[in-house]
Amino acid sequence: MTPSRNHTLFDQARAVIPGGVNSPVRAFGKVGGTPPFIESASGATLRDADGREYLDFVGSWGPMLLGHAHPAVIGAVVEAAQRGTSFGAPTEREVGLARRVVEMVPSIEKVRFVNSGTEATMSALRVARAATGRSGMLKYRGGYHGHADAFLVEAGSGAATLGVPDSPGVTPGTAADTRTAEYNDLDDTRRLLDDGRVACVFVEPVAGNMGCVPPAPGFLEGLRELCDATGTLLVFDEVMTGFRVAPGGAQERFGVRPDLTTLGKIVGGGLPVGAFGGRTDLMDLVAPAGPVYQAGTLSGNPLASAAGNAALAFIAEHPELYTHLEALGGQLDDGIARIRGTHGYPLTWNRVGSMASLFLTEGPVTDWPSASAGEAERFTRFFHGMLAEGIYLAPSPYEAWFLSLAHTESHMDRLLTALERTLATVFGASA
Ligand SMILES: *Cc1c(COP(=O)(O)O)cnc(C)c1O
Numbered sequence: 001m002t003p004s005r006n007h008t009l010f011d012q013a014r015a016v017i018p019g020g021v022n023s024p025v026r027a028f029g030k031v032g033g034t035p036p037f038i039e040s041a042s043g044a045t046l047r048d049a050d051g052r053e054y055l056d057f058v059g060s061w062g063p064m065l066l067g068h069a070h071p072a073v074i075g076a077v078v079e080a081a082q083r084g085t086s087f088g089a090p091t092e093r094e095v096g097l098a099r100r101v102v103e104m105v106p107s108i109e110k111v112r113f114v115n116s117g118t119e120a121t122m123s124a125l126r127v128a129r130a131a132t133g134r135s136g137m138l139k140y141r142g143g144y145h146g147h148a149d150a151f152l153v154e155a156g157s158g159a160a161t162l163g164v165p166d167s168p169g170v171t172p173g174t175a176a177d178t179r180t181a182e183y184n185d186l187d188d189t190r191r192l193l194d195d196g197r198v199a200c201v202f203v204e205p206v207a208g209n210m211g212c213v214p215p216a217p218g219f220l221e222g223l224r225e226l227c228d229a230t231g232t233l234l235v236f237d238e239v240m241t242g243f244r245v246a247p248g249g250a251q252e253r254f255g256v257r258p259d260l261t262t263l264g265k266i267v268g269g270g271l272p273v274g275a276f277g278g279r280t281d282l283m284d285l286v287a288p289a290g291p292v293y294q295a296g297t298l299s300g301n302p303l304a305s306a307a308g309n310a311a312l313a314f315i316a317e318h319p320e321l322y323t324h325l326e327a328l329g330g331q332l333d334d335g336i337a338r339i340r341g342t343h344g345y346p347l348t349w350n351r352v353g354s355m356a357s358l359f360l361t362e363g364p365v366t367d368w369p370s371a372s373a374g375e376a377e378r379f380t381r382f383f384h385g386m387l388a389e390g391i392y393l394a395p396s397p398y399e400a401w402f403l404s405l406a407h408t409e410s411h412m413d414r415l416l417t418a419l420e421r422t423l424a425t426v427f428g429a430s431a
Helices: 005-016 071-081 092-104 117-132 157-162 172-176 186-193 219-230 249-254 302-317 320-343 376-388 409-427
Strands: 038-042 045-048 053-056 110-114 136-140 178-181 198-203 233-237 260-263 274-278 348-352 355-359
Touching: 053 409, 071 302, 092 110, 092 274, 092 302, 110 117, 117 136, 117 198, 117 233, 117 260, 117 274, 136 186, 172 178, 178 186, 186 198, 186 219, 198 219, 219 233, 233 249, 249 260, 320 348, 320 355, 320 409, 376 409
Parallel strands: 136 178, 136 198, 198 233, 233 260
Antiparallel strands: 038 045, 045 053, 110 274, 260 274, 348 355
């Protein structure tokens, strides 16, 4: 038997990279075992270093709305690369990408590009503090907004997976400016905004980093009203939901306009891009138009702008993409309802468009306490069972599943068949 390349690579990686990975959740810490090292990807399929293929529902954690190696995106990147990979000077492509973002996202009048979602959120927070002259920031328990210090308080996703919601290295002073409320709880939010010291509310308009948790009816509208009443800015962190739950993101889907929006993931078409944008009066505070400093050597990078442009152009020209994703999602809704009905397993299925989560609990799952109620050991068996079936899900219960243009009806059948078999072993065949 040939030794596993995945094992060898993981050993080599751990010798020179902390934990062997460049982002914690990739290491399979929560579920154990060796992560597949990916060699290539196409459409909805990943291929690892041992030559195994997987049907992918991670989608690089969100960016791959069009599937892997989409020809329009790859073509644009190759063409751009041949003309040079970085200039540190303005280019026509950036203008094109900015115009697309402004056209597609309802509340954005001006936008600045950065290199990650983390950079987008930390910059938007700086703008909000400058605009209001206030220091406080409110976020939700289980809400993830990247790894800047101010946000590493009761953050979901990777931090929750590791069980270190408050990271060492974040100073007490920084953490003291961050207030945390329960998601979907307007009373809790009202109480924390009352003293008028909060610059902005940061919210995932559909939570995706405690698993997928939709906003309760009226929650986003209520936030808009509370912010207006208290002079607080409303920031939608649409790094995950942007261009995914609708072409214009959650603000289009739910009809609520934030003051500032952060973007990432899909906006880069699979290359490293983030963005923050909003009303002109707020964005004109950003240097060099205004005094709020923000900069980046590789921001607006030609390859990244080309990929983002190609992805957004495709999305804008193919609105039927969302019908396709909704149909696939509906197929999963029906299939999972049938499995639940037939076997009586405790399952909660939350879905908004092409982002979804299956919680191995009775539910409902509406906030962090209910999202984190499942047993870790049960999730581990579920995850490894699905992986053995060739289904690649995030190795954490606090991550969403993503559907893409490359997924088909028969892929959904494969997923449902694998689910039914795996759940039988997780819950015992005759639950
Ligand atoms: C992924 C994510 C981020 C962080 O983006 P990075 O590019 O990983 O820095 C921020 N906010 C939300 C809602 C995200 O899903």
